[in-house]
Amino acid sequence: MVIAPLLFALAASASVATADGSGTEPKMRNAHLAPITTVTIENNGATSPASKEPAEQCADFKLSSQEVRKYIGKAAEVAEHDYLHMLDWSPCHASGKVTFKGGVTGTWEIQQYRAGSLKLSNGRTVYLYCPQCKAKAFPAVEK
Template sequence: MVSAPFVFALMVSASAAASDGSGTEPTMRNAHLAAVTKVTIEHNGATSPAATEPAPQCADFKLSPQEVRKYLGTAAEVAEHDYLHMLDWSPCNASGKVTFKGGVTGTWEIQQYRAGSLKLSNGRTVYLYCPKCKAKAFPAADE
């Protein structure tokens, strides 16, 4: 019979092995998204409804369609729990619609600190993170 402390030690060890070791980055994996064929921006420089008050700095958070395409093509998928609990939240976001090769469509949202999400027409929700993505609207990596 396996003891409870041994099982706990295995769980902790597996959890530590799945992260980058620093505890600051979520585990990222390929999102397996098809190529983007169309991007529409519906809201740019928006303040999240979860913010307690309007954030004036959000007016400067504007992404171009090319930057959205690049983000969606580069970002990695993260677990919902990591998206909600490990990534920095920003009151500033941009959102819109996307169409992928093959006909799957979706609604996207990208936050100022490089977290994002996709709600796809096939029922799948994908949580994204792209720490290396670059756009004029993203803060510099050392900020």
């Protein structure tokens, strides 16, 4: 039957999200994170092991501690499914450690296309997205 594959293709194309605003945005909610006390950067301009592209493509993706603080403070939480299936994947990322007021610590990762994650010492993993975040390392968002 030809109709079933056609409907599947239409449904799949309707669920795609892009950082440039041309697709469907994931449902975002406040992450309810405490204020940050310290941020350290361990990897900047890193390339994902899954990338088939050379590491040079990520050499310019470098975030400052201040940009990381702003991103974590401004980013919204998204569901894990949306993080994995709706947001654009980037081979370039930065990562490090963070400490929040109250003593919760964690590791953070921010991708070039504004998706990110926090693995916290309290067992919580927070998936983030910040389409409005600005940094020299982020690509311009087309309207």
